[in-house]
Amino acid sequence: MSDPLCPYCSFLLKKRPKRKTKCPNCSCYIYVKWESRGDERTLITQKERDEIEELRMREYEKARVSQKELMIKNIQEYQESLVGVLGVVGTRFILSENHHHEDGCQRHAEADLHGLGKGVYPLGKSPLPVEGCTLNYEVAVFDDEIEKPKKKTINWNHC
Numbered sequence: 001m002s003d004p005l006c007p008y009c010s011f012l013l014k015k016r017p018k019r020k021t022k023c024p025n026c027s028c029y030i031y032v033k034w035e036s037r038g039d040e041r042t043l044i045t046q047k048e049r050d051e052i053e054e055l056r057m058r059e060y061e062k063a064r065v066s067q068k069e070l071m072i073k074n075i076q077e078y079q080e081s082l083v084g085v086l087g088v089v090g091t092r093f094i095l096s097e098n099h100h101h102e103d104g105c106q107r108h109a110e111a112d113l114h115g116l117g118k119g120v121y122p123l124g125k126s127p128l129p130v131e132g133c134t135l136n137y138e139v140a141v142f143d144d145e146i147e148k149p150k151k152k153t154i155n156w157n158h159c
């Protein structure tokens with residue numbers, strides 16, 4: 001291990017600090033970067049620490065965004081796959097078991113806007129993908145699952 005030098009003024013410290021420490025020579029704050037293996041640690045400046053933090057945040061954000069994009073793509077591919085499928089009238093909005101926060105999703109799952117049943121939307125009318133909410137999904141609904149309005153039943157009897 002190299003000498004514990006202050007990353008600002010190169011002052012030789014008595015021992016290698018384990019956490020944020022003030023340099024006794026230049027009074028700047030020395031930060032500690034733990035290496036992934038063992039207890040190797042590098043002494044870094046505040047600026048370097050900030051850069052590492054920012055990089056980590058960017059990596060995290062990138063991973064989050066790509067996961068979100070994948071979920072949206074899955075939803076859209078499913079919707080496209082249903083177009084033209086015989087008997088499919090729409091999709092039912094399914095609220096994820098892991099969806100615990102209150103937002104518009106509960107309403108989407110409960111609403112019967114098209115007379116097709118709770119949370120059922122005609123193809124192309126589905127509220128999915130919900131902006132900022134990728135937990136929920138939908139399943140295809142076939143015409144024989146829809147409760148037919150009474151009037152129609154009477155018409156059927158006439159046929």
Ligand SMILES: [Zn+2]
Pocket residue numbers: 006007008009010011023024025026027028
């Ligand atoms: Zn110093």
Ligand SMILES: [Zn+2]
Pocket residue numbers: 099103104105106130133
């Ligand atoms: Zn939601």
